[in-house]
Amino acid sequence: MTQHSTTILDKISVGGTDEQSQGLTEFIPADAPFDDEQRNWLNGLFTGLFTIANEAAKGTQEEAPGTALQILFGSQSGTAESLSKDLRKFAKTKGFDASVAELDSIAPADLATSNHVLIIAATFGEGEPTDNAKNFHDALMSDDAPRFSETVNFSVCGLGDSSYPQFNNVAREIDARLSELGANRVHELVACDVAYDDDYAGWKEAVFQTEAFVLAAGAAQAADPEESGPAFDKNHPFIATLLDRRCLNEPGSAKTVNHIELSLAGGGEDLDYSVGDALGLWPVNDAADVEALLDAGGFTGRESVSLKSGPTKLRAALLTRLDIVTVTPNTLQNWQVERPFDDAHIVDLLQAGVDGLSAQMLVEGLRPLQPRLYSISSSPKKHNGEVHLTVGEVHYRLNGTDRKGVASTYLGSRLQPGGNVGVYIQRSSHFHLPEDDTLPVIMIGPGTGIAPFRAFLEEREMRQANGQNWLFFGDQHEATDFLYRDEIGTWQENGLLTKASLAWSRDGAEKVYVQHLIESEGAAFFEWLEAGAVIYVCGDASRMANDVDQAIRRVIATHGNRTESEAGAYLDALSKAHRYQRDVY
Template sequence: MFSSQDAGEVGQPAAAKPLTILWGSQTGNSEGLARKVAKTLGGKGFEPTVCDLGEYDVAKLSEESLVLIITSTFGEGEPPDNAAGFYDWLLSDAAPEFKSLKYSVLALGDSNYPDFCKCGVDIDLRLKALGATPIVERVDCDADYDDEFEAWLTSVEEAAGAATAEAAASEVEAEEPAYGKKNPFPAKLLNNYNLNGEDSAKQTRHVEISLEGSGLSYEPGDALAVMPVNDPEYVEDFLKAAGLTGEEAVEGKTLREVLTENYDITNLTLKGLKAYAELSGSTKLKELAEDKEAFKGYVWGRQFIDLLIEEPTSFESPESLLRLLGKLSPRLYSISSSPNAHKDEVHVTVGVVSYDAHGRSRKGVCSNFLANHDGSSPVRIYFHHTTSFKLPEDPTTPVIMVGPGTGIAPFRAYLEERDATNASGKNWLFFGDQHAASDFLYEEQLSQYLESGVLTRLETAFSRDQEKKIYVQDRMLEHGKELYAWLEQGGHFYVCGDASRMAKDVDSALHQVVAEYGNKSIEEAEAYVEAMKKSKRYLRDVY
């Protein structure tokens, strides 16, 4: 344990102890928590330095005395973009031993994915293997991380010997906003319509929400958090499968009410399956819980109700059921509007999730909540701000945007912002979907931007309008020479959409373009793209 007093003259205040806080984030959560740690410990005897993992000089790590690492995981257990270089280096043979390093890791993740908190787990295990000593054991946080974060921070304060600085008490705390994560704003839904044509296999909703009276503000690149409620019909099916009426009293309400408003009754997580296996005594489920690959195969297309139906058990109380479930969490949507174009409004572009699997109809909780919302009741919202996925500060900078499907959302906001602020920089959009006739989202508005010159170039890739499928990455390669010229002019490159396939294919195409038209080797192209990432010229909002 660190001492709360440094050596010095009697009666003299102890020197502030150095503390490095490193963060890795795809959406900004980790950065926000890192800055909160710095603010808290900065008034308690520490001199904190907060650093983006993508900008951190790894050579300094062996010289640090105390490091806190806060990192998320996204996709299939991958590190966030800004942490990828650090992650690869730490897990490589190039990383040295860290015999004198004290550290702790806070890992953020989503238990809906089997590789829960994998980036943070891997970093923690690797640091231990290289001789570093955790002052507090790693804490893995789910989507609702506030309590775990506060407990971890308290443990870090105690272990590191934080002082109770009187100076901190004299500081005037910034006034908490009236509305935020802990108190979402009950907003009025203004407009809600389908962007797809009648013949489309998809349903993509354009949703407009009023901010009047909220005091809330946002910038293009931010996300809107929406607090949904569960579909009443699904709640009834869930109660029936659990053998409960819904009228049982729990948490000051009926079980039906708390399942509708507070609990996640759809997602089937590994944690939930393990708990249910123990309660039900099912050998089949216990075996699945011990095999991640088998679990991945089993969970595809299934929801928690499938456990109740396939491996039924009895519940001695409503609380015994609720203990198996996670809390209903907000859903984040990339904002598709500019506040300079739509005063007191925020718009989102929502792909409605609906499919059949294992003999049952499945629906996405929040997308269907919004799709079926008639505006008669409030939509509870708050903003999730990011400091990374933003337009360049210089309005003359060229901007290249790759956003197929609902990935177009932030780029509609970018174009509206560039138009409203008369930014002179060139704008190039790559958009793709299935069919031009029915899936060309915001076609009329984009056509107007082309005519006015706000949109310099528009490349489309409608995959199913010809025998051979064409995607946005194919269009990038077709126009590689000019694309590279835009990059050489200092252009910023943005990607939004599917992380598992599209974003990887686009990244591969970008490397090919740089190698071919920059006349570079594979290694030189990798270095070029890595430099773009470090200078914040290659940014992704992927999910």
């Protein structure tokens, strides 16, 4: 009996066959120890079971999909994109069929057919939209923007930095304009500061509790929560180890740019990265700066204070948890003071005097210390288990005193080889090499902007890519500021680097920058574009990136025999095709 039972069960498959869906099916073998009546009864039983199973499976397949939700983002560093993907996971648990896309992937008119839209928009530079939101933003703000009906339910979450005058300018403009054009704002704009976690989480929860979203979800089947994200992220960093640090400048340089090598051993696949990604890194404040701040405020550092994470001592909070430099509107409001001068730091406010300032009031006027993002300058194919950075130390004078950057000097001198630092991978969806290794690549990265292009060249070398590579690099002096000189020379000799155009701004009577070389070699530059080249730009956003953009437009106009507007349309088309990509800051 046991032997025959096993045979019978082995014949049963999920869903049955076409024959098993028609009338009584012969499940019971003829040689089984049953008479005809028993065999017919068992065949009827199994046929009934299969019918029930098939109908249940069919019902599951035909179940109505969740309500459509469009999630759009404008992101420069990757934060808004990362939050959008988190929002999609959350939306699915609420019964929505959510999609995620860049703002520039659609035109404003496309929103007219969307009933539920959530937007996460970062503000970049001096109150400007990010590269992947500019076209949408400009079209939405134009006089030709379409009208919307109240069936377009939307809410906007902005990402910005309150220390800048144009705080969350882009999100505010998009939010106001959508409402002005007739769309239904279901939840007011949430303008997140650099410490965005709590505000974003509150907005996310609140939106799905609004009437428009609750009614839309209705009886839709909520999806099971997706698998959790990576084990290591901004709030759960991996503890990396500093392996090596060396200065890339020669003696006599006015700059200090360090090559940093960190070990990711033991991090597993959550720390796998691609060239073009960035590394998030948690710095520690300089102990000397903490002491100066304590002295200026009349504190010992032993005072007990309460943070969101719990109670701690003031000195510990100032060392590792709080931004002790940046003055924000919240600082001025909490302490009831004014800036003693433009660009004043926290220590300057304390030295000027803050009446009745307690240790708890001090920490409540400071924003949380935030991680820094650095372009990765290594290929994982060449440096397994490691990640490399190219970091320029920041030193300057303000109000008659020497100041310095927190993270750049932490990596440059205070963190010692063998020391530990918290890190995570900030993935980029747009700043990556083309999958086609035969395509030519143009890389424009003066100063520390060379970082991702060292990684690109290492990657193309390891992949044995046969596409041509053209590097534009520049700095102050060739003798002292030629970063990665030996590696670039080797790549030129072995043919990996097809062209290297180098600009030294302080070596001649006239200052020469990379944008000048783009124009002087404009004919060849345009030939590369016509051959399918992908342009990458990395570095300073305040001047360099715009100067390079204008130079490229002039090259297209001159050597492509186009008008100014036609050249702009040509470059816009390259951008939409992901053939003009920027990692600027």
